[in-house]
Amino acid sequence: MHAITLRRALPPDAARLNAALRALSHSMNDTHRADDGQIRKALTGACHAILAEAGGDDLLAGAAMFSPLFSTTRGMAGAYVSDLWVAPPWRGAGLGQLLLAAVRDEAARDWGAGFLRLGVYSSNTRARRLYERLGFAEAADEHYMTLSGPALAALKGEK
Numbered sequence: 602m603h604a605i606t607l608r609r610a611l612p613p614d615a616a617r618l619n620a621a622l623r624a625l626s627h628s629m630n631d632t633h634r635a636d637d638g639q640i641r642k643a644l645t646g647a648c649h650a651i652l653a654e655a656g657g658d659d660l661l662a663g664a665a666m667f668s669p670l671f672s673t674t675r676g677m678a679g680a681y682v683s684d685l686w687v688a689p690p691w692r693g694a695g696l697g698q699l700l701l702a703a704v705r706d707e708a709a710r711d712w713g714a715g716f717l718r719l720g721v722y723s724s725n726t727r728a729r730r731l732y733e734r735l736g737f738a739e740a741a742d743e744h745y746m747t748l749s750g751p752a753l754a755a756l757k758g759e760k
Contacts, residue, residue, distance in 0.1 A: 603656020610650035615641035680708035
C-alpha cells in the first residue's frame with residue numbers, strides 16, 4: 602500500500618469527494634442525492650472535508666466531511682462529522698482514526714472546536730466499535746430529529 606497524505610478538500614475536489622460519499626451511501630444502502638455542484642457549494646461555505654490520498658497514484662483512500670456546531674451545554678464549539686468513509690483496501694489500517702484526528706485539528710484551528718459529534722447507524726457494528734474504542738460515547742438521552750421537505754416549508758409559512 603502507498604503512503605497516505607491527508608489534506609483539506611477544496612471546491613475543485615468536489616467530484617472526487619462526492620464519489621467517496623456516494624460509495625459510503627451505497628455501502629449503507631442509503632439514497633445519495635448530492636451532486637458534484639452541491640458538494641462544491643458546501644465546500645465554499647457550510648462544510649469542510651479532509652481527503653486521504655494514497656501515494657503517487659492519487660487514489661482516494663478515505664474522506665471525512667464535517668461542519669461547525671455550538672453547544673451551550675458544553676459552552677464551546679465543536680465539529681459535526683456528517684460523513685466518514687474509508688475505501689475497502691484501507692479499512693482496519695487506522696485511517697478512520699487519522700481522518701478524525703485531522704478533523705479535530707482543523708476544527709480546533711479554524712473555530713476553536715473542543716469536541717466531535719457524529720451519528721452512526723446501529724447496524725454499522727464495525728464503525729460503532731471504532732468510535733467506542735476512540736472514546737466516543739453514546740448520549741442515551743439525546744435524539745436527533747430532522748425537519749425537511751413540506752414540513753420545513755410549512756414552518757416557513759409556505760405551501
